[in-house]
Amino acid sequence: MSSAGKSGACGAMLEEETDQTYENVLAEIQSFELPIEATLRSVYDDQPNAHKKFMEKLDACIRNHDKEIEKMCNFHHQGFVDAITELLKVRTDAEKLKVQVTDTNRRFQDAGKEVIVHTEDIIRCRIQQRNITTVVEKLQLCLPVLEMYSKLKEQMSAKRYYSALKTMEQLENVYFPWVSQYRFCQLMIENLPKLREDIKEISMSDLKDFLESIRKHSDKIGETAMKQAQHQKTFNVSLQKKNKMKFGKNMYINHDKIPEESSETVLKHSLEEEDENEEEVLTVQDLVDFSPVYRCLHIYSVLGDEETFENYYRKQRKKQARLVLQPQSNMHETVDGYRRYFTQIVGFFVVEDHILHVTQGLVTRAYTDELWNMALSKIIAVLRAHSSYCTDPDLVLELKNLIVIFADTLQGYGFPVNRLFDLLFEIRDQYNETLLKKWAGVFRDIFEEDNYSPIPIVNEEEYKIVISKFPFQDPDLEKQSFPKKFPMSQSVPHIYIQVKEFIYASLKFSESLHRSSTEIDDMLRKSTNLLLTRTLSSCLLNLIRKPHIGLTELVQIIINTTHLEQACKYLEDFITNITNISQETVHTTRLYGLSTFKDARHAAEGEIYTKLNQKIDEFVQLADYDWTMSEPDGRASGYLMDLINFLRSIFQVFTHLPGKVAQTACMSACQHLSTSLMQMLLDSELKQISMGAVQQFNLDVIQCELFASSEPVPGFQGDTLQLAFIDLRQLLDLFMVWDWSTYLADYGQPASKYLRVNPNTALTLLEKMKDTSKKNNIFAQFRKNDRDKQKLIETVVKQLRSLVNGMSQHA
Secondary structure: OOHHHHHHHHHHHHHHHHHHHHHHHHHHHHOOOOOOHHHHHHHHHHOOOHHHHHHHHHHHHHHHHHHHHHHHHHHHHHHHHHHHHHHHHHHHHHHHHHHHHHHHHHHHHHHHHHHHHHHHHHHHHHHHHHHHHHHHHHHHHHHHHHHHHHHHHHHHHOOOHHHHHHHHHHHHHHHHHHOOOOHHHHHHHHHHHHHHHHHHHHHHHHHHHHHHHHHHHHHHHHHHHHHHHHHHHHHHHHHHHHHHHHHHOOOEEOOEEOOOHHHHHHHHHHHHHHHHHHHOOOOHHHHOOOHHHHHHHHHHHHOOOHHHHHHHHHHHHHHHHHHHHOOOOOHHHOHHHHHHHHHHHHHHHHHHHHHHHHOOOOOOHHHHHHHHHHHHHHHHHHHHHHHOOOOOHHHHHHHHHHHHHHHHHHHHOOOOOHHHHHHHHHHHHHHHHHHHHHHHHHHHHHHHHOOOOOEEEOOHHHHHHHHHHOOOOOHHHHHOOOOEEEOOOOHHHHHHHHHHHHHHHHHHHHOOOOOOHHHHHHHHHHHHHHHHHHHHHHHHHHHHOOOOOOHHHHHHHHHHHHHHHHOHHHHHHHHHHHOOOOOOOOOOOOOOHHHHHHHHHHHHHHHHHHHHHHHHHHHHHOOOOOOOOOOOOOOOOHHHHHHHHHHHHHHHHHHHOOHHHHHHHHHHHHHHHHHHHHHHHOOOOOOOOOHHHHHHHHHHHHHHHHHHHOOOOOOOOOOOHHHHHHHHHHHHHHHHHOOHHHHHHHOOOOOOOOOOOOHHHHHHHHHHHHHHHHHOHHHHOOOHHHHHHHHHHHHHHHHHHHHHHHHHHHO
8 A cells, every 4th residue: 555545544544533532522511520621621632723623513513402402392382382271271260269268368367366365375374384394393303402412411510421421422423413504503512622621620620639538538548458457367366366375274384384364365355356347347438439530530531531541640649659658757756657657558559459450441550569669668668767766665566566467458459568578577676676675674673673682481372472483493492391492582583584574575576477386486586595695694794793792692693593594494495385386396596595694603703703802802901910010919810810700701601602613712712812911921012021020920821721721612622722822831931930041952842842932022021021130230239149140131132132133044
C-alpha cells in the first residue's frame, strides 16, 4: 500500500475515534452529573478545532431532542384538552360546594363557641391537674430527702454523731441524686461538709474530755485492778498459809515452836479481804465510759481520717504515760506515795489493754509493748532511786508487796514483768541491809539492858519459860534443885529470839517472789549469816571494847557466845522447817555461827587479858617503896597483897571459862606482873636502891611465887605458872646471896644457875646499889667490911661493863 493510502486510512481511523469521544462527552453531559468542568476540559484540550466540531455535534444532539419532544407533545395533546374541558365542568360544582362549606363552617363556628369556652376550661383544669400531679410526684420525691435531713438534725441534736454520719452517706448516695436539680438540695449539700467538721470537732472534744477523765481516775482504775488481781490470788495464798499454820501448830524443834498466832492473824485478814472483794467486783468498764473513744473512732473511720485519730490518740496517751511515770519527790517517805504511783500506772495500762481488745487498729500489741518497755525502764529507774532512800524495813517490805501486786496485775493483762522481779532481788538486798541496821539497834538495846550475870531460876515455871525461849540442854542443871542458875545471862535467849524474828522478817520479803523453797531457804541462810557475821559480831565487838565492861562482864560474854554458838544448829533446823525443805535433800549454805562467836570470844579473851593487865598496872602504880630503907618490913607490901587477893577473886570467876582461856589469862597476868615488877626495879627515874629495899622487894616476889604455886587456875602442870617469875627470882637471888663469881663464871652456860639474868639488867641494878653505897660512904669508910663490899661492887661493875661491851661488839 502506498503512503497516500496509508495516510487516508489513518485519517479515517482518527476521525472515527474523535466522533466516539464527542459521543461520550455528550452522554456525560446528558447524565446531569456535576461538575462537568473536567469533561469539557477534555474536549478543548484534546486537539485543535475541537470546539467547532464539538459544537456541531452538540447542535445535532439538540435537534434530535427537539424532535423527540415534539413527537411526545403531539402524542399527549388530546388528553390535555380533555382534562381542561373536565375542569371547566367541575368549576361550577366547586363554587357551589365552597358556598355550602362556608355556610356549614359558619354554623359550626357559631355552635362551637360555647364548646370552645368549656373546652378551654377543661384544658385549664387538665393543666392544673397535671401540675398538681407533677407537684405531688416531686414532693413525694423530696419528702424522703427532707425527712432524712430532719432526721440528721435530730441526730445532731441528740449527739448521735455516728448515726448522723451514716445518714449523711445515705443522703449523698441515695437521696440527693433524686433532687439534685433543686436549690434546697444544693444548700443541703453545701451544709454537709460543715456538719462533718462540727462532728469531728465535737467528737475530738469528747475524746479530750475522756482522756482528761481517765488521767484523773487512773489511780482508781489501777486500785480496782490491783484488788482484783490480789483477790484472784487470795484463795490459794490462804490455803498455803493455812497449811503452813497446821504444819507449825505442834511442831517443836528442840523447844523451837513456830508461833501460830501470826499465821492465824494473816489467814483471818486474808479471808476478810476475800469476803470484801466478793461483795463487789468492779471492772474497768464499770469505772470508765469508753463510748467517747468508740464514737470518735467510728466517726473518724466513717470520715476516712482514721489514721489522724490513731496518731492523735497515741500521741496524747504517750504524753499521759510520761506524766504518770513521773513520781513525786517525796514518794519514798510513805507507802501511800508508792501505792498512788503504782495504781496510776496500772490504771493507764489497764485502759490501754481494754482499748487494744475492743478496738481494731487504734492501738496494737506492738504499740503497747513499746509503751510498756519504755514505762518499765522508767519504773525500774524510779524505784531503784527512791527505794535507796528507804531506811525503814517495814516500808521496804510494803514496797515489795506493792511491787508484787503491781507485777501480778500487769502480768495478768499480758505484760512481761520479769525485770520487776529482778528489781525485787536488788530491793531484797537493800531490805536485808535495813533489817541489819534495825537489828543492830535491837542487839545494842539487849546488851545495854543485860546485867551480865547468870539467869536465876526459883521454880519449875521459870525454868520452862527460859527453855521455851532458848534451846538449852544440861542434864546436870536439870538435876539440881531450885533455886538454880542458867550459866548464860538474859541477853542470850533475847538474842536467840531476835535472830528468829529476823529470819521471819527476811522470810516475809521472800514470799510471793515466785521462787522455789530451796531458793528461799538459801536466801534465808545467807541473810542470817549476814546478821551473825556482820551485825551481831560487830555489836559484840563494840560491846567488848566499851570502857565500862569489866572483867566479870567479859567472862559472862564469853560464856554467852559459847551457848549462842551451840544454838546455831537449832537455827538451821528452824530455817529448814519454816521453808519445808527436807534435811536429807537440802544442800544449802551453812550458818557461820561458829566463826562469828569464836571471833567474839577471841576478842573478849584479848580484852580480858588487856583489862587484867590494866588492873595489875593500877595496883602496881599504888606501890610506894622506900628504896633507901636499910632493913625490910618483914612482910609483903600492902598493894601487892591487895593485887593477889584481887587476882584470886577474878580467877574464881574464870572457873566458868574454858580451861585454856582461864590458864592463858592467869599466865598472862603473872607474866605481866613479873614484867611490871622488873620494870619498877629498872626504872630510869629510880637512881638508888638499897639492899633493904631489895630484900623488901624479894618478899613481894615471894608472895607472887606463892600465889603462882597455889594453882589459882587449875590445869597447870608442875611449876609452869611459877616460871613467869623466874627472871625476877634469879635476879633477886643473885643480889640476895651476892654470888657474882658464880654468875660471871657460868655466864652463857646452859646449866648456869643465873641463866635468866641479863648482864645489862644486873649492871643497871648494881649501879643503883653502888650509888647508894657512895652516898653512905662517909660513914662506911671507917668499917672495913663496907669498904670491901664497895670495892667488890666496883669490881663486879667493871666486869659486867666489860661483858656488856663484849656482847655489843659481838652483836
